[in-house]
Amino acid sequence: MLTIGQLASYAGVTIRAVRHYHQVGLMPEPERDASGYRTYDADAVVRLIRIRTLAEAGVPLARVQELLDADAKTFSEATAQIDRELRAKIRELQEHRRRIAQLASGDSLAVPEAVADYLEMVRAIGAPELLISAERDAWILVAARYPDQIAAFMEDKVRQLEDPRVVRFYQSISRMLSGDEKENEHLVPEMADLLVEMFEEAAASGQLEQQDLNMDDSAFVQLLDSMAEGHPMVVQLRQLLAERGWIGWTKIERA
Amino acid sequence: MLTIGQLASYAGVTIRAVRHYHQVGLMPEPERDASGYRTYDADAVVRLIRIRTLAEAGVPLARVQELLDADAKTFSEATAQIDRELRAKIRELQEHRRRIAQLASGDSLAVPEAVADYLEMVRAIGAPELLISAERDAWILVAARYPDQIAAFMEDKVRQLEDPRVVRFYQSISRMLSGDEKENEHLVPEMADLLVEMFEEAAASGQLEQQDLNMDDSAFVQLLDSMAEGHPMVVQLRQLLAERGWIGWTKIERA
DNA sequence: GCTTGACCTTGACGCAGCGTCAACCCTGCA
DNA sequence: TGCAGGGTTGACGCTGCGTCAAGGTCAAGC
Numbered sequence: 001m002l003t004i005g006q007l008a009s010y011a012g013v014t015i016r017a018v019r020h021y022h023q024v025g026l027m028p029e030p031e032r033d034a035s036g037y038r039t040y041d042a043d044a045v046v047r048l049i050r051i052r053t054l055a056e057a058g059v060p061l062a063r064v065q066e067l068l069d070a071d072a073k074t075f076s077e078a079t080a081q082i083d084r085e086l087r088a089k090i091r092e093l094q095e096h097r098r099r100i101a102q103l104a105s106g107d108s109l110a111v112p113e114a115v116a117d118y119l120e121m122v123r124a125i126g127a128p129e130l131l132i133s134a135e136r137d138a139w140i141l142v143a144a145r146y147p148d149q150i151a152a153f154m155e156d157k158v159r160q161l162e163d164p165r166v167v168r169f170y171q172s173i174s175r176m177l178s179g180d181e182k183e184n185e186h187l188v189p190e191m192a193d194l195l196v197e198m199f200e201e202a203a204a205s206g207q208l209e210q211q212d213l214n215m216d217d218s219a220f221v222q223l224l225d226s227m228a229e230g231h232p233m234v235v236q237l238r239q240l241l242a243e244r245g246w247i248g249w250t251k252i253e254r255a
Numbered sequence: 256m257l258t259i260g261q262l263a264s265y266a267g268v269t270i271r272a273v274r275h276y277h278q279v280g281l282m283p284e285p286e287r288d289a290s291g292y293r294t295y296d297a298d299a300v301v302r303l304i305r306i307r308t309l310a311e312a313g314v315p316l317a318r319v320q321e322l323l324d325a326d327a328k329t330f331s332e333a334t335a336q337i338d339r340e341l342r343a344k345i346r347e348l349q350e351h352r353r354r355i356a357q358l359a360s361g362d363s364l365a366v367p368e369a370v371a372d373y374l375e376m377v378r379a380i381g382a383p384e385l386l387i388s389a390e391r392d393a394w395i396l397v398a399a400r401y402p403d404q405i406a407a408f409m410e411d412k413v414r415q416l417e418d419p420r421v422v423r424f425y426q427s428i429s430r431m432l433s434g435d436e437k438e439n440e441h442l443v444p445e446m447a448d449l450l451v452e453m454f455e456e457a458a459a460s461g462q463l464e465q466q467d468l469n470m471d472d473s474a475f476v477q478l479l480d481s482m483a484e485g486h487p488m489v490v491q492l493r494q495l496l497a498e499r500g501w502i503g504w505t506k507i508e509r510a
Numbered sequence: 511g512c513t514t515g516a517c518c519t520t521g522a523c524g525c526a527g528c529g530t531c532a533a534c535c536c537t538g539c540a
Numbered sequence: 541t542g543c544a545g546g547g548t549t550g551a552c553g554c555t556g557c558g559t560c561a562a563g564g565t566c567a568a569g570c
Contacts, residue, residue, distance in 0.1 A: 003517075004517090005516095005518080010399060010400060010478070015518090016556095016557060016559085019520095019557095035564075035565055035566085036518080037518055038519090042478050042482040046395050049395050049396070049399050050364050053358070053365040054364070055556090056351075057351055057354035057358055058348065058352070059355070060555080061555075061556070061557095068364075079355050079356075079358060079359040083356070086348050086355065087352070090345055090348045090352075093344055093348070096312055096341055097338060097342070097345075099308075099313070100312045100313060100341065101334075101338070102312075103309070104331055104338075109308060110308040137297075140301050140304050141265065141297065141304070144265060144266060144300075144304050219261075220265070223257070223265070223297050223300070227298070258546075269529085270547090271528060272527080274528095275527065275528055279526095290535075290537085290548090291535085291548060291549095292547055292548075310527090315526075
């Protein structure tokens with residue numbers, strides 16, 4: 001007769017594993033000796049080795065029993081099923097590897113490549129890092145909300161950068177952030193004028209209606225607005241724009 | 256301001272996941288409104304999306320924090336590390352697939368191929384299934400105890416099958432199991448004679464000493480003996496062998 | 511006969527990442 | 541005012557054991 005330790009060592013498993021198999025009903029609890037020790041015979045070793053063999057092949061414990069007393073047909077069906085599950089897990093992990101590799105190579109966490117490219121252009125024209133980082137956050141939101149449209153949005157934004165006034169606008173922001181208060185008193189109204197000029201053009205060419213189609217979720221627009229309003233400059237600008245008849249920020253509308 | 260449901264839906268995760276992230280400290284618990292509801296802002300959405308992005312790439316939650324505020328170098332080291340872990344898991348699963356395939360194709364659970372081949376030969380010479388199944392169990396034990404030597408053991412056993420007396424011995428067992436009591440009274444002493452004859456030869460050619468080298472674990476020998484003693488025929492045979500000066504079963508010795 | 515160390519016992523938490531009740535409160539709309 | 545559809549905390553479930561904790565038991569050496 002064997003103790004649990006001898007059983008476990010003959011079968012090449014841990015004592016804890018044996019007790020676990022008792023607990024889940026894979027092996028019946030054996031007789032106890034006078035002092036309460038479990039006593040095993042050779043058949044228990046054989047059964048335990050069979051269990052171990054299946055477990056080491058990736059068979060979930062919950063299905064080991066069914067495989068142990070399966071006929072050839074049932075057995076091969078079950079192994080085929082388990083193999084499918086193993087393949088699925090492997091595919092999942094490979095997908096993880098793909099994503100990890102993308103993150104490692106990619107510019108910045110959680111933004112699609114198109115956004116990263118756009119942000120690089122914005123940086124190139126001299127926008128401050130503070131703004132770039134704020135834009136990145138905003139576009140992360142947009143990309144999560146409209147994953148299919150983010151590429152089109154970025155095309156639009158890149159085209160807008162061709163307008164020298166847009167470039168001037170970003171550069172003004174840069175000057176504002178590094179400059180002193182006094183200078184900013186000129187700057188902000190100038191920027192408002194610039195924006196109004198562009199808004200009028202956009203309205204004339206029908207671009208404002210296109211905006212309506214894209215940004216149909218007003219709660220989401222409010223959310224993006226709320227991010228921008230973290231900066232006093234935006235608040236100030238929106239005030240001036242409102243005086244000139246334009247409201248909104250993420251989504252621009254005539255008052 | 257957002258509720259937890261809105262936050263979760265913007266970020267594309269479940270409410271339960273958000274609460275879990277609070278619990279493990281990945282996201283700080285936000286302010287509550289008058290009625291105890293959690294209230295979130297846009298930054299929370301951004302943070303949550305970043306977390307989701309990492310989690311979906313297979314980064315363990317415990318390391319997400321560290322990756323979120325890592326510089327480029329730390330980040331790439333960490334992702335390399337995680338990729339190694341993913342590869343290791345994939346290898347493990349592939350090993351499981353290999354084993355499952357072996358089991359599916361193999362003759363019988365948990366026996367090495369050499370044993371399965373030997374058992375097939377035993378079956379071919381007309382041994383009864385009961386004995387084959389008992390032999391299989393015994394060899395499962397031996398293979399687990401001496402994995403490196405099992406192939407050599409099988410070579411020995413296959414060679415033994417070339418002796419016509421061994422074949423006759425197995426066939427006698429077959430007759431015994433199917434025959435009636437009266438006939439067995441002759442059979443068992445005959446079998447004992449046959450065994451003694453072979454033992455004497457083995458002793459003369461020095462094969463018994465080789466046995467000593469292989470079976471050095473006396474507790475294990477006892478274990479195997481105990482399996483055989485499940486059958487009254489073995490008990491009877493051992494009695495007769497003992498009278499003729501031979502003791503043991505798994506390991507044969509002169510009295 | 512006593513100590514020592516190795517082995518046995520049960521019980522319970524821990525791990526990863528949430529899913530899924532349960533039982534109850536809050537809010538907005540008809 | 542009632543109801544549907546949010547929200548809240550709390551706790552168990554899943555997988556396969558590892559790892560304490562707090563003992564009782566056994567064999568061996570003194």
